[in-house]
Amino acid sequence: MIFNFIKRIHRKSPATLADLQVGERAVLGELEMEPATAEHLMNLGLIPGVEVMVAHSGPGGDPRIYRVEGTELALRGELSRCITVEPQSAAAD
Helix, strand or coil, rough: CCCCCCCCCCCCCCHHHHHHHCEEEEEEEECCCHHHHHHHHHHCCCCCCEEEEHHHHHHHHHCCCEEEEEEEEECHHHHHHHEEEEEECCHHH
């Protein structure tokens, strides 16, 4: 007879920009990509700690338009999945 009393800890992977729905807000986390690409995105305003909102979605969901500090940026899903976020609850608004 086998008893399985070991509690398994399920670690959730961090949320990414690609996980957000249109209208949702989040605080940017890490940019997990090539340094040159990360630097370019930071120059455009995607800086860790800044709030971002999903403004629009292109046909078929890609690219998506993100609003950061009054600027709108279009990012493909492939790149959006490399940017971690901390989703904001609706109660915080």
